[in-house]
Amino acid sequence: MHALIINGSPRVKKFSNTDKILDKFEAGMAEKGATFTRCEVSDRKQWDDMRKAFGENKNILIAIPLYVENIPGLLIEFLETLTPKNDGTEIAFILQGGFAEGVQLRCGEAYLKILTEKLGCKYAGTLVKGDNFGIRFMDEKTVQKITGAYTDMGREYAECGNFFSEKCAKFTGPEIFPVHVRLLVGIIFKTLAKSGFKKAAKDWGCTKPLNYRPYK
Amino acid sequence: MILIVNTTADKSVSEALREELKNSAVEAEIVEASEMKISHCIGCNYCWLKTPGECSIKDDYEVILKKMIHAKQLWVISDTALGFLDHKGKNIFDRILPVAMMYLKFVGDQMRHVARYKDKFDIGLIYKGDPDVDYLKRWNERATLNFESKSLGVFSASEIKEAVSCMH
Numbered sequence: 001m002h003a004l005i006i007n008g009s010p011r012v013k014k015f016s017n018t019d020k021i022l023d024k025f026e027a028g029m030a031e032k033g034a035t036f037t038r039c040e041v042s043d044r045k046q047w048d049d050m051r052k053a054f055g056e057n058k059n060i061l062i063a064i065p066l067y068v069e070n071i072p073g074l075l076i077e078f079l080e081t082l083t084p085k086n087d088g089t090e091i092a093f094i095l096q097g098g099f100a101e102g103v104q105l106r107c108g109e110a111y112l113k114i115l116t117e118k119l120g121c122k123y124a125g126t127l128v129k130g131d132n133f134g135i136r137f138m139d140e141k142t143v144q145k146i147t148g149a150y151t152d153m154g155r156e157y158a159e160c161g162n163f164f165s166e167k168c169a170k171f172t173g174p175e176i177f178p179v180h181v182r183l184l185v186g187i188i189f190k191t192l193a194k195s196g197f198k199k200a201a202k203d204w205g206c207t208k209p210l211n212y213r214p215y216k
Numbered sequence: 217m218i219l220i221v222n223t224t225a226d227k228s229v230s231e232a233l234r235e236e237l238k239n240s241a242v243e244a245e246i247v248e249a250s251e252m253k254i255s256h257c258i259g260c261n262y263c264w265l266k267t268p269g270e271c272s273i274k275d276d277y278e279v280i281l282k283k284m285i286h287a288k289q290l291w292v293i294s295d296t297a298l299g300f301l302d303h304k305g306k307n308i309f310d311r312i313l314p315v316a317m318m319y320l321k322f323v324g325d326q327m328r329h330v331a332r333y334k335d336k337f338d339i340g341l342i343y344k345g346d347p348d349v350d351y352l353k354r355w356n357e358r359a360t361l362n363f364e365s366k367s368l369g370v371f372s373a374s375e376i377k378e379a380v381s382c383m384h
Binding site: 009010011012015042065067068069070071072073074076077079080099100101103104107110111114115117118119136176177182185186189193194197200201204205206208209210211212213214215216 | 256257258259260261262264265266267268269270281282285286297298299300301302303304306307309310312317318319320321322325326327330332333348351354355358359362
């Protein structure tokens with residue numbers, strides 16, 4: 001198979017978590033002999049070529065970071081410029097976010113079915129996975145560990161052309177965490193995570209407390 | 217104060233709102249955002265980790281953000297595309313991020329960001345066009361959870377009276 005892969009993140013490629021996920025996913029596709037063309041919605045200079053590629057390709061994969069329970073505004077702006085197809089083209093999605101629970105991504109996932117229909121295409125499923133916020137801040141080894149799981153999903157997509165398998169459903173992980181895990185993670189939020197965020201802020205040159213209120 | 221942000225170029229919706237609000241004691245401010253320069257969110261996370269509470273994009277959105285944190289309600293008037301808000305409407309929401317902090321907590325059984333400000337604003341939508349209304353309602357309910365507020369409802373531009381009845 002050959003797929004057009006659109007990175008729907010508005011973040012520039014260099015800092016895009018979605019980009020790192022796609023690197024791993026594409027490696028899995030390549031192992032199975034699939035080919036792909038990647039483009040980035042964050043680069044407006046690519047939009048003309050992307051529109052053309054959307055018209056020409058029958059297998060399209062859009063990878064999306066969740067922005068306020070849906071797709072980012074910049075991706076909407078690009079998609080608004082497309083002409084609906086109605087030629088049997090299939091669109092599959094990778095939806096990723098920061099919160100760890102699967103339930104956090106379901107509202108966004110529901111929209112992707114509507115979106116596919118509006119674009120005159122067939123829905124080929126969504127690979128849903130959270131807990132990806134830290135990719136940007138982690139060391140290379142940890143990033144490899146987190147994103148590495150996407151390689152297997154790339155193999156799956158190359159073979160099936162969709163994300164409808166049980167394997168893909170399980171990839172999401174827990175919909176919500178059980179009570180004892182929430183209690184433990186809640187403690188981590190107040191301790192380790194807080195100090196981790198403060199360290200990341202310091203590394204970025206932040207000079208104010210993270211709870212600073214500039215307008216009040 | 218109620219903040220109404222009109223992201224459409226159609227000022228007749230704003231006019232209809234003004235007319236309806238004339239007879240109420242509600243203090244409302246309408247911002248015509250279609251004439252403002254408002255970028256999309258670029259996901260830089262500076263508002264959480266480098267310049268807490270401040271967006272790194274220096275455009276007209278800052279005016280809206282400053283008003284928003286003093287409002288009891290936020291209403292967004294938006295055109296629609298592909299069954300949802302169009303990009304101008306969605307950008308208003310994507311850029312809200314500075315009102316939340318990087319810190320996390322559990323609310324019920326789900327993770328949430330901790331709010332930056334004590335006062336919260338509930339959110340209503342007024343749309344033009346032909347969106348998937350059931351989805352839009354679901355989305356607004358879900359989105360407001362993240363701002364520790366609640367949905368005031370989703371109304372078409374022909375339901376101004378109904379929308380105003382929720383403004384108080």
